[in-house]
Amino acid sequence: MQGVVLTPPLYVVLCLFFARWRLSMVSPESLAHWNFFAGLDESTLGKLASLVSQLHFPEGETIFRQGDPATTLYLLLDGWVDLTVSQDAQGVRRELLMTLTQGEVFGWSAVVEPYIYTASAQCATPVTVLALPGPDLLALFTADAQLCYTLMNRICRVIAGRLESARAQLVSLFVSR
Amino acid sequence: MISPELLRRFPLFGGLTIEQINVLAMAAEEITVGKGYWFFHQDEELHDLYLVLEGQVGIVMELPRQEVVTSTIGPDDVFGWSGLVPPHETTAGAKALTPCRVVRFDCQRIRSAFPSDWQFGCLMMEKMAQVIRERLRDLRMEALPAYVQ
Numbered sequence: 407m408q409g410v411v412l413t414p415p416l417y418v419v420l421c422l423f424f425a426r427w428r429l430s431m432v433s434p435e436s437l438a439h440w441n442f443f444a445g446l447d448e449s450t451l452g453k454l455a456s457l458v459s460q461l462h463f464p465e466g467e468t469i470f471r472q473g474d475p476a477t478t479l480y481l482l483l484d485g486w487v488d489l490t491v492s493q494d495a496q497g498v499r500r501e502l503l504m505t506l507t508q509g510e511v512f513g514w515s516a517v518v519e520p521y522i523y524t525a526s527a528q529c530a531t532p533v534t535v536l537a538l539p540g541p542d543l544l545a546l547f548t549a550d551a552q553l554c555y556t557l558m559n560r561i562c563r564v565i566a567g568r569l570e571s572a573r574a575q576l577v578s579l580f581v582s583r
Numbered sequence: 584m585i586s587p588e589l590l591r592r593f594p595l596f597g598g599l600t601i602e603q604i605n606v607l608a609m610a611a612e613e614i615t616v617g618k619g620y621w622f623f624h625q626d627e628e629l630h631d632l633y634l635v636l637e638g639q640v641g642i643v644m645e646l647p648r649q650e651v652v653t654s655t656i657g658p659d660d661v662f663g664w665s666g667l668v669p670p671h672e673t674t675a676g677a678k679a680l681t682p683c684r685v686v687r688f689d690c691q692r693i694r695s696a697f698p699s700d701w702q703f704g705c706l707m708m709e710k711m712a713q714v715i716r717e718r719l720r721d722l723r724m725e726a727l728p729a730y731v732q
Contacts, residue, residue, distance in 0.1 A: 493728045501731075503723070518712045524720065551701035558708035562668040565715040570674060572722040573644060576653070579730045580646055 432458045432536060440481060442511050442560055450553055457542045462534050469513075469527040469535070476515035476523045478537050482506050485533035489525045489568075504571045505530060514564050516540030517547075517557075585611045585686060593634065595661055595710060603696075603703045610692035615684050622677040622685075623663065629673045630690045632666040635659065638683030642718065643676040651730075654721040655680065664711045664718075666690035675718075 434451035437443045489503040547554035587608040625645045641652040656662045697704030
């Protein structure tokens with residue numbers, strides 16, 4: 407008798423759980439839309455899509471901190487993310503490096519040794535991201551060297567973009583003197 | 584061409600197979616340059632990658648009235664990552680700060696080996712990512728704070 411009473415709420419809970427899981431699924435086609443994943447074949451996109459989850463962060467939230475173990479690579483779907491570094495050991499003085507916008511990849515340290523974030527990422531607005539677990543992505547790279555080449559090539563360009571921005575910042579210091 | 588045995592000793596080439604080391608060796612030549620020699624300038628097309636054997640190389644931002652050294656590259660380290668990473672354009676110059684002995688790799692030959700060995704391409708890209716990470720670290724943690732004051 408007790409079992410019969412329990413059945414409807416359990417069913418509702420399962421339905422809700424299933425609905426939530428369905429909502430967080432990302433389709434392979436939607437990945438192909440972003441430059442970072444452009445040109446990959448359907449089966450590869452399918453594998454990537456199965457690793458990805460869509461996350462939301464409120465304004466002001468820190469997504470990761472400089473010096474933390476880098477576990478996740480992110481693609482910014484919506485909102486602005488500030489990248490900052492602290493130039494003192496206490497992390498008190500923070501310098502804004504750049505503000506990322508839609509379509510940009512960040513958290514690249516998740517796939518580059520020694521897997522430590524080199525900057526902090528903080529939401530300047532409410533933010534939606536795709537999150538890719540670094541270890542899963544690295545396992546895919548081990549199984550598919552061409553995918554590794556293609557995406558690491560793009561990761562190199564992402565880091566080169568950060569370098570470019572840091573150089574521009576240094577140039578502006580000289581110009582403003 | 585230089586000896587594959589010489590290349591194998593370098594940490595940068597750890598994890599590469601003998602065949603992959605051979606491709607690098609075939610694409611390599613050793614050069615000796617004097618202090619002040621420019622390996623390349625900023626904003627140039629580049630298809631070379633360099634490994635320092637002896638001496639010090641400065642990664643230089645070339646400003647209108649000034650040269651700013653943002654990284655110093657010593658023995659066992661590489662520079663010229665733009666040779667392997669599209670669009671193959673230098674983002675800074677590289678200048679010998681002392682007399683130098685370096686290995687110069689022809690990146691077009693290296694890149695042409697990737698389609699038949701993606702594992703090689705994958706490893707080289709992983710290494711280049713680490714090289715660019717180092718340059719970024721030098722800029723953010725050393726050069727920028729030094730000039731902010």
